[in-house]
Amino acid sequence: MILPGFPPKQSKNLSRACPNPDCPLSGQSGKGNIICHSFYITTQGRRRLYRCKECGRTFCSTYGTPYDRLHKPRSLFDEVVHMCVHGVAISAMAQIKQMAWGTVARWLQLAATYAERFNNRMLKGFLIHELQADEIRTFIGSKKRVIWVLTTLEVWSRLWVSVVVGPRNFRHIKRVILSTLQRGLIQHRFLFTTDGFEMYEWAAKRLLVGVCIFGQVIKKRRENRVAQVDRRLLLGTNAELEETLFHSEDSSTLDTSFIERHNLPIRQGSAYLGRRTPCHARRTEFLVGHMALLTTYYNFVRPHMALKFGKTLRTPALQAGLAKKRFSFREVFTNQPAFFLFVLVVLAARHCRFELQIVSVRLWESGQDSTTLA
Numbered sequence: 037m038i039l040p041g042f043p044p045k046q047s048k049n050l051s052r053a054c055p056n057p058d059c060p061l062s063g064q065s066g067k068g069n070i071i072c073h074s075f076y077i078t079t080q081g082r083r084r085l086y087r088c089k090e091c092g093r094t095f096c097s098t099y100g101t102p103y104d105r106l107h108k109p110r111s112l113f114d115e116v117v118h119m120c121v122h123g124v125a126i127s128a129m130a131q132i133k134q135m136a137w138g139t140v141a142r143w144l145q146l147a148a149t150y151a152e153r154f155n156n157r158m159l160k161g162f163l164i165h166e167l168q169a170d171e172i173r174t175f176i177g178s179k180k181r182v183i184w185v186l187t188t189l190e191v192w193s194r195l196w197v198s199v200v201v202g203p204r205n206f207r208h209i210k211r212v213i214l215s216t217l218q219r220g221l222i223q224h225r226f227l228f229t230t231d232g233f234e235m236y237e238w239a240a241k242r243l244l245v246g247v248c249i250f251g252q253v254i255k256k257r258r259e260n261r262v263a264q265v266d267r268r269l270l271l272g273t274n275a276e277l278e279e280t281l282f283h284s285e286d287s288s289t290l291d292t293s294f295i296e297r298h299n300l301p302i303r304q305g306s307a308y309l310g311r312r313t314p315c316h317a318r319r320t321e322f323l324v325g326h327m328a329l330l331t332t333y334y335n336f337v338r339p340h341m342a343l344k345f346g347k348t349l350r351t352p353a354l355q356a357g358l359a360k361k362r363f364s365f366r367e368v369f370t371n372q373p374a375f376f377l378f379v380l381v382v383l384a385a386r387h388c389r390f391e392l393q394i395v396s397v398r399l400w401e402s403g404q405d406s407t408t409l410a
């Protein structure tokens with residue numbers, strides 16, 4: 037029985053889709069095929085079980101999220117992920133939470149997979165105004181196995197656009213630049229600045245001719261201090277550079293200060309990247325997973341102090357127009373494309389209804405009948 041004033045029970049499940057790949061309605065939400073089936077008891081309380089009327093398969097409310105088959109509270113999972121992106125090592129987390137090292141490592145790998153998926157899906161279609169690229173040196177296992185974390189930053193929105201872990205060679209430089217270009221939109225020639233590594237010049241002259249104004253900042257150090265700074269313009273003319281800098285809200289000259297400052301939250305946010313620490317990564321997959329978690333946290337969860345407008349603190353994704361609010365890790369992990377489609381459909385339907393109401397009111401005011409429109 038449906039109580040007056042309450043929506044039908046089925047309407048709550050419109051955002052859910054059948055996970056069975058053999059089902060004709062697999063992955064399609066809003067079809068009315070998902071119904072509430074029953075509950076099952078866990079150590080954390082009871083969870084809802086859903087059923088697809090089309091294929092008859094049942095699935096639980098946490099299906100398709102990292103919380104599926106989790107034998108601990110979801111809040112503990114979120115807490116472990118939060119500790120990870122604040123630079124706490126896995127062994128320290130295992131000690132604090134009285135858990136096995138392997139469980140924490142497995143949770144973090146799982147969280148990294150979902151976070152990377154979310155970041156790849158959401159981080160698209162922002163405007164590239166000014167780009168800076170840099171690398172962080174670290175090692176895997178022993179100090180002889182040097183590895184680099186290559187990053188690009190969109191300066192205006194402070195978006196951490198792309199990250200690649202691997203040797204510092206042309207292939208990886210090309211990969212990080214192409215990944216950045218695939219995600220962003222180019223409406224005008226943007227300013228691209230890097231350090232003096234020669235591979236950037238090769239990549240820029242092969243991939244970015246006519247797309248950007250490219251310059252390098254070469255710092256010469258003496259006794260661990262910067263003694264001389266050389267700025268080289270390699271793509272574009274001086275007049276074009278001056279015009280771009282005139283329109284830039286952040287830079288007044290060719291510099292890499294924003295990406296160098298950005299290296300600080302990266303180093304602080306990963307236990308693997310601390311200096312003089314025994315917590316270095318033992319395997320490349322672990323470092324890649326940390327970077328995926330940290331990228332999502334930096335772009336969508338953590339408010340950026342440089343993006344403070346009055347009392348409002350924005351995340352880089354908010355500033356770039358990729359999100360309408362600051363996300364939490366719970367929302368990142370439970371976020372599914374089907375739910376977004378459902379929200380868009382509801383918003384579009386409301387908008388259409390509102391437009392029709394306005395038309396009806398205008399026609400009524402002008403003394404016409406609304407049926408004459410058709």
Ligand SMILES: [Zn+2]
Pocket residue numbers: 054055056059060061062088089090091092093
């Ligand atoms: Zn089904």
